[in-house]
Amino acid sequence: xxxxxxxxxxxxxxxxxxxxxxxxxxxxxxxxxxxxxxxxxxxxxxxxxxxxxxxxxxxxxxxxxxxxxxxxxxxxxxxxxxxxxxxxxxxxxxxxxxxxxxxxxxxxxxxxxxxxxxxxxxxxxxxxxxxxxxxxxxxxxxxxxxxxxxxxxxxxxxxxxxxxxxxxxxxxxxxxxxxxxxxxxxxxxxxxxxxxxxxxxxxxxxxxxxxxxxxxxxxxxxxxxxxxxxxxxxxxxxxxxxxxxxxxxxxxxxxxxxxxxxxxxxxxxxxxxxxxxxxxxxxxxxxxxxxxxxxxxxxxxxxxxxxxxxxxxxxxxxxxxxxxxxxxxxxxxxxxxxxxxxxxxxxxxxxxxxxxxxxxxxxxxxxxxxxxxxxxxxxxxxxxxxxxxxxxxxxxxxxxxxxxxxxxxxxxxxxxxxxxxxxxxxxxxxxxxxxx
Ligand SMILES: Cc1cc2nc3c(=O)[nH]c(=O)nc-3n(C[C@H](O)[C@H](O)[C@H](O)COP(=O)(O)OP(=O)(O)OC[C@H]3O[C@@H](n4cnc5c(N)ncnc54)[C@H](O)[C@@H]3O)c2cc1C
Numbered sequence: 001x002x003x004x005x006x007x008x009x010x011x012x013x014x015x016x017x018x019x020x021x022x023x024x025x026x027x028x029x030x031x032x033x034x035x036x037x038x039x040x041x042x043x044x045x046x047x048x049x050x051x052x053x054x055x056x057x058x059x060x061x062x063x064x065x066x067x068x069x070x071x072x073x074x075x076x077x078x079x080x081x082x083x084x085x086x087x088x089x090x091x092x093x094x095x096x097x098x099x100x101x102x103x104x105x106x107x108x109x110x111x112x113x114x115x116x117x118x119x120x121x122x123x124x125x126x127x128x129x130x131x132x133x134x135x136x137x138x139x140x141x142x143x144x145x146x147x148x149x150x151x152x153x154x155x156x157x158x159x160x161x162x163x164x165x166x167x168x169x170x171x172x173x174x175x176x177x178x179x180x181x182x183x184x185x186x187x188x189x190x191x192x193x194x195x196x197x198x199x200x201x202x203x204x205x206x207x208x209x210x211x212x213x214x215x216x217x218x219x220x221x222x223x224x225x226x227x228x229x230x231x232x233x234x235x236x237x238x239x240x241x242x243x244x245x246x247x248x249x250x251x252x253x254x255x256x257x258x259x260x261x262x263x264x265x266x267x268x269x270x271x272x273x274x275x276x277x278x279x280x281x282x283x284x285x286x287x288x289x290x291x292x293x294x295x296x297x298x299x300x301x302x303x304x305x306x307x308x309x310x311x312x313x314x315x316x317x318x319x320x321x322x323x324x325x326x327x328x329x330x331x332x333x334x335x336x337x338x339x340x341x342x343x344x345x346x347x348x349x350x351x352x353x354x355x356x357x358x359x360x361x362x363x364x365x366x367x368x369x370x371x372x373x374x375x376x377x378x379x380x381x382x383x384x385x386x387x388x389x390x391x392x393x394x395x396x397x398x399x400x401x402x403x404x405x406x407x408x409x410x411x412x413x414x415x416x417x418x419x420x421x422x423x424x425x426x427x428x429x430x431x432x433x434x435x436x
Contacts, residue, residue, distance in 0.1 A: 006059060007071060011306035012043035014079075017182045021173025023422040029092075029172075036090035037173060043082035044163050045183070047128075050075045051156070051190030056197045062302035065242070065258070073135065080132045083163075088125065109378035117169030124162035131155055144280065146254045155277055160190055175426035199252070201297065204300035210233045210294040213270065215286060219354040221277040222320065224287055225259075227294050234269030235296065237261055239404070240304025240433075245273070247285075248292035251325055254355035257281055260323035260407075260433075261299065271296065274354075303405065303433040304328055310403035310429070312340035314394050316416045318385055318408025319347055321435055325353060325405060329362045338363045340402070344393055346370040346385040346412070350378075368393060385412050390419030398423035 018038045027034045053072035083292040129154065134141060135435035138148055164187045174180050214226040223248075228234075235243070241259040244255050277283045289422075304323050307313060315325035322345055332341065341364050347353055349371060359367060370389065379427040383389060387409075394404075404425060408418045413432050420430055 004063065004067075004071070005061070007075075010046065010049050012074060013049055013186075014042045017041045017179050017186075020179050020182060021176065024176045024178055025173050032090045032092055036087050037171065038284070039082040039086035040171065041089070041173060041179075041183075042169065043079040043087060044160075044167060044170070045186050046075050046079035047083070047156075047163070048160055048183075050079070051160075051193040054193060054197050056297070056300070057193075063303055064303055064433050065301045066432075067272050080128055084125065084129055084132075087119075095287045099127070107110075115169060119167050120162040121166035121170065122155065124166055127155055127159040127162065131159060132188060146391035153198070157191060157194060160187055164313055178275075192199070192301045193386035202246075202295070204249045205295045205297055208296075209251075209267075210271075210291050210296050212247065212288060212290050212294055215290055216311065217286065217307065218274060220351040220356060222352065223275045223277075224262075225273040225275055225285065227273075227296065230293075235261075235299055237265060237269065237299035238304055239264055239331040240324040240431075241301045241327075242303075242324075242433075243271075243296045243298025244301065245297075246286045246295040248294070251295045254282065256297065258300075260301075260327065262323045262326040262330075264327055264330035264334050266331055272324050274320060274326065298400045301433060303407070303431055307405070308433065309402050310339070310401075312397060312400060312402035313342075314397045314402050314404045315341070315343045315345075316385060316390060316394075316404060316406045316408075316412075317343065317345050318412040319405075321350065321408030321412070321433075322355075323435060324407050326407065329359060329365060332365075333358075334432065336363060339364045340398055342394065342402075343367045344370060344385065344390070346372070348373045350375060369412060385416060387415045387419035387422065390416050391422055394420075395423055398425045401429070402432045406430065407435065409436050410434050 008261060018041045021037070021041060050072055053068055053075070059068065113250050117147055130220065134148070135152060143151070162185055167183055174183055181228075203374065209230045210227040211230050212225065213228040214224070216224045218224045227245075240260070242258050244256045244258050246256045249255050259273045259275060262274045264269065275282055275285050277285065304327075307328070313328070315328070317325050327344060329341070329343070331337075332339075343359070343365060345353070347365065347369065350369075353369065359365060368381060370383060370385055371378060372382070372384050374380070374382050380391075398420065404416075404420055406413050412435055417430060417432070
């Protein structure tokens with residue numbers, strides 16, 4: 001597996017203050033102290049740089065949203081382990097004589113425990129531990145997603161500020177002005193990223209408002225939402241991309257949710273979305289007033305990128321994961337793209353299926369419905385989209401070199417990937433997006 005260039009860049013940048021420290025200050029301590037300092041400086045830099053992986057910045061090469069957030073999480077874990085476990089515990093303690101005289105100021109200095117720098121370091125350490133636990137166990141917390149996100153962002157920023165203060169006040173390398181400038185620049189970059197996502201971008205979006213043009217029930221617990229631009233030409237997007245929507249609320253509201261654009265660019269400036277009721281916000285979507293303002297932060301995501309050259313396309317969709325497939329199939333219909341296409345769509349019941357007529361008119365498309373709770377007399381596939389079934393249903397397409405687009409909940413994607421791997425489909429031919 002090749003490491004994404006972005007990951008390599010972030011890792012290299014995070015080592016910059018350590019290398020500068022060695023170059024400008026020079027290691028003159030036991031190697032354990034050097035390792036502790038390096039873990040502290042590199043870990044802190046990685047955390048600060050991780051702020052830019054909020055998912056709102058265009059990346060090159062483009063990456064699916066779930067991979068960006070996974071990278072954000074994995075870098076934070078790596079940095080967190082270095083900062084929590086290595087940094088404070090590897091420093092050597094002063095010699096026995098100094099240990100006998102804890103009131104001697106050199107004792108505190110030898111441990112780097114002088115002044116307020118130690119207090120900010122300890123607070124940052126505790127806050128970081130709390131941040132990691134609340135991120136890894138988010139599903140177990142009694143908080144709304146919005147509350148968790150606000151906590152995650154704000155406490156991350158406070159923790160970063162405390163940690164940089166600690167490094168500048170007690171760190172040996174960070175006392176060098178060049179190393180200090182690099183750390184402060186990384187902190188500034190993190191702060192600016194949050195400022196951009198929370199304030200600047202919403203303010204820019206406020207100048208491009210949208211209107212809820214229609215809200216129609218589509219199927220069991222699923223709605224179609226149509227937005228139209230007010231006084232501007234709308235979005236330029238590729239089928240498969242998604243947007244964060246603020247619906248019937250202000251541009252600065254924290255209530256924003258990601259939804260895939262299910263319409264095709266060929267349809268014009270109106271955007272269509274399909275929304276499944278799963279939680280607080282989506283369960284109340286049907287009650288939003290038609291005509292109300294909306295704000296669209298997008299397009300984001302890279303699903304659908306690189307499918308142009310494929311000999312054929314296979315869509316493996318779980319439930320509302322049909323959304324990106326709908327956009328791509330609608331665009332294919334508009335362009336008369338006759339390449340062979342197969343849609344395998346997993347649902348519980350037939351009442352959850354929609355857009356059947358439209359899909360039947362897409363050139364070259366074959367559809368297989370898989371139902372886990374089929375009605376009496378159902379002749380089709382029964383069960384879920386597990387790896388075994390996927391292997392059986394798409395073996396011919398895998399052998400013919402077709403590209404695969406996977407969309408749905410994480411468990412389904414893991415199963416689908418396992419099935420495709422068993423059929424020998426290379427990762428480059430598998431495109432996916434998680435909805436959870
Ligand atoms: C890239 C992407 C595209 C998506 N496209 C669609 C789509 O086309 N149609 C559709 O019905 N659903 C889609 N979803 C899922 C949709 O965003 C969630 O179902 C919705 O946000 C749930 O909000 P809730 O308050 O109703 O439920 P909750 O019970 O509050 O949330 C359920 C889960 O949804 C996720 N979630 C909630 N709020 C947010 C948020 N603001 N930002 C990110 N994740 C959040 C969290 O994982 C949460 O645990 C997509 C998700 C992603 C990540």
